[in-house]
Amino acid sequence: MIRSVVFDIGETLTSDTRYWADWARWLAIPTHTMSALVGAVVAQGRDNADAIRLIKPGCDVAAEWHARRTAGQDEYLDETDLYPDVRPALQRLRDAGLWVGVAGNQNHRVGDLLRGMKLPADAIGTSSEWGLAKPDRRFFDRVAEWAPGERHEIVYVGDHPANDITPGRAAGLRTAHLRRGPLGHLWADSPAVAAADWRAISLHDLADQLTSRPGGAVPAPSM
Template sequence: MPPTERIEAVVFDVGETLIDESRIWLRWAERLGVTPLTFLGAIGACAAAGQEVGAAFELVRPGFDVPAEDAAWALEDPDGLRSGFDADDLYPDVRPALAALAARGLRLVIAGNQPPAALDALRAMALPVDEIRNSAELGVEKPDPGFFAAAAELAGVAPEAIAYVGDRTDNDVLPAADAGMRPILIRRGPWGHLHATRPEAARATIIDSLLELPDLL
C-alpha cells in the first residue's frame, strides 16, 4: 500500500481512552481494605513516577499477590465485574464519536493492552467499529512495534493513513509515531493529564474529547 497523508482508519486504545476505569479502581480499593483516596492517590503517584499501575498495589499492600487475589475474587463473585468493565464504564463521548467517524467512512479498530475477558466485554457493547482485538489475542503488547504492525493489519491501510488514539506517550504516542501512524493523545485519566505535559507529547495532537476527532481528521 502506498503511503498517504489522508487518514482512512482510526485505532483506539481502551483504558482511559474509551473506558473510564474509576469503578475498577474503587472496587479494588475496597478489596484491598484501603480508602478510595488512598488507592487512587497511589495510582496517581505511580503514574507521575513512570511506574505501572501494579506498583500501586505494592505501595498500599506490600507483598500483595494480585493474580492470586484476582483468582480468589473470581471464585467468590463469579458473576461480578470485579476488575472488569461493562458498557456503563464507557466515557459519554465514545458512542457519538464512533458513530460520527463511521459516518465519514473511516475504518475503526479497537486495540489495547487488555486481558482476555476485556475482549468479550467490548464486543458485547455493540460499538460501531470494524475490529476489536486486544493484546491477549494478538500475543503482543504495547509498546512493542509488533503490536502496531498488527493494528495496521487490522485497519487494512498503510500506517501513514492511521490515527492511533491513546492516553499515554510511552505506550501510545511514541510507538505509534515510530510506526508511521498519526498519534493523538487524549488528555484524561492520570496518565493522559501527566503525559500531555511532557516534551514528547509534542509529537502528538492533544485532544480533550473524542468528539474532536471527526473535524480533526
C-alpha cells in the first residue's frame, strides 16, 4: 500500500530552462552555449555548477549568486516554469487519497515561491530549509519522518538516478523515476533506474500507475 508520494523539484516539477537562461544572461553568453556546457558536465558526471566555472574560470559560484541577488537578479519561478502535467497529476494523486509532498535540493527562496503558487500538495520543503541535501541519506530519513506512512509506503519521485533513486531506495523508500530533463533521459537505461519501483515518461503516466495499482510496482513502459 502507498500512502505518500514525494516529488523532487528541478526537472521533475519545474523546468530548469529559466534557471540556465538567467545564468546565460548574467554571464553574457548565448543560451545555447550555456545549455551545451550544462549537458557536457552532466554527461561527465560532474556538478552542473561546473558549467559556470567553465565559462568563468575560478568562479566562486556562491559569491556569483550573491552578486546576482545584489543586482536584483535572484532566482525566480512562476506558473510558466511548471511542466504542464504537474497540477493535474498531483491533484489526481490527492483525489485518490494519497498525501503529496514536494522536497528537493533548492534554496529557501524556491520553497517560498513554490508555496506561493498554491500547488496541490500537502507540504513543501527544500534542502536549504532542512539543512540536508541529496544524496545524503539523512535527507531521505527526513522525508520518511515528514511524510505519512512507513518507509515502504512512501514513494520518492525524481529524474536523477544518483540523487533520487539510489539513495531513496537505500533509505527504504519506494522510488519512481521520471524520464524528464537531461539527466532523466541520459540515464534512463541505467541499472539504477531499472531498480526503481516505477518508471514513467510523464506525471500523468506515473499517476495512472500509482492510482491503478497503488500497492505494488507496475512493469515499466517501453521507452
